[in-house]
Amino acid sequence: MRVAPLKVLMLITSLSLLVSVCTGQNSNELSSIHPRYVGEKRNGKPHGQGILEWPNGSNYIGEFKNGMPDGQGTMTAADGSKYVGGVKGFIKSGQGTMTWTNGAKFVGEYNNDLPTGYGVETFADGSRYAGIYSNGVPNGKGVFTWPKGTRFVGRWKDGEFDGLGTLTSANGFRFVGEYKNGKPNGEGTATMPSGEIIIGKYRDGLPVEKVTAIFPDGRRYVGELEGAGMMTYPDGKIEKGFLKDGNFMGTKVINWDDFDLDKD
DSSP states (O other): OOOHHHHHHHHHHHHHHHHHHHHTOOGGGSOTTSOEEEEEEETTEEEEEEEEEOTTSOEEEEEEETTEEEEEEEEEOTTSOEEEEEEETTEEEEEEEEEOTTSOEEEEEEETTEEEEEEEEEOTTSOEEEEEEETTEEEEEEEEEOTTSOEEEEEEETTEEEEEEEEEOTTSOEEEEEEETTEEEEEEEEEOTTSOEEEEEEETTEEEEEEEEEOTTSOEEEEETTEEEEEEOTTSOEEEEEEETTEEEEEEEEOGGGSOTTOO
C-alpha cells in the first residue's frame, strides 16, 4: 500500500535536477526525462519555495534547501497518489498525510519514509488502524476496526496481534487474553454469541488442556472441550460425562459426600 515508485522516481530524477541547475541549463535544453524547476534559488541551487515537475505529471511543491526538497511540501505521483507533510530529500519525514487513489489514507509520523510513532491508517475496504507504528507496521498499543464493526484493542508486534488484547466481533463473540502471531496464545476468556463463556489456555487460536465453560443457564463445566469432564448444575448436582459439539452427555451423578475434602 506504500507508494515506493513515487520515492524511486523522485530520487532518480533529483540527480538530473541538480545537474541541470548546476550547469545552467534552462527548461528548453532539458530532455523529456528531466524535471523542470520553477522557484527560488541560492548560489544557483533550488532554495526556498519551489515547484519541481516531471513530464509524466509527477511533481513536488514546497520547500528546498541547498538543491534538495527539505521542510514542508507536497509530493504527487503520476497516478494521483499524494503526500503532504515533512520531507528530507524526497523521503517522508515528520508529520504527514499520505493519500492513495483507492481511498486509503495514512495520517501520522514518518521516519526515513516509514510510519513511525503514532498514526491513523484507513484502508481501501474501510478498515482502520489507530496506534503506534515502528518500521512501517503496527508495533505497540493500537486499535484495529473492521468495516462491519469487529474490533481489536491491544498490543501489536510486526503488524500482528501480540500480547494482551481484546477482540470483539460484530456477531457478539469476544476474546480477552494473550495473543501471539495474530492468534490467541496463552490464558484467555472467550465469550460466545450465545452466551457461553470458555476460560482456559489457548494455542494458535484453539483451547488446549482443560477449560472451564460457564453456560447461560447457570451450569458450569470443567474438563476437556471435546472429551471428559464434570458438569455442575445450579441446584448443586455434579455429573461426570463427556462434552461433544457443545453438548454434555452425563454418565454418572456425583454426590458431594463422594469427595474427600481433607485430601491434598
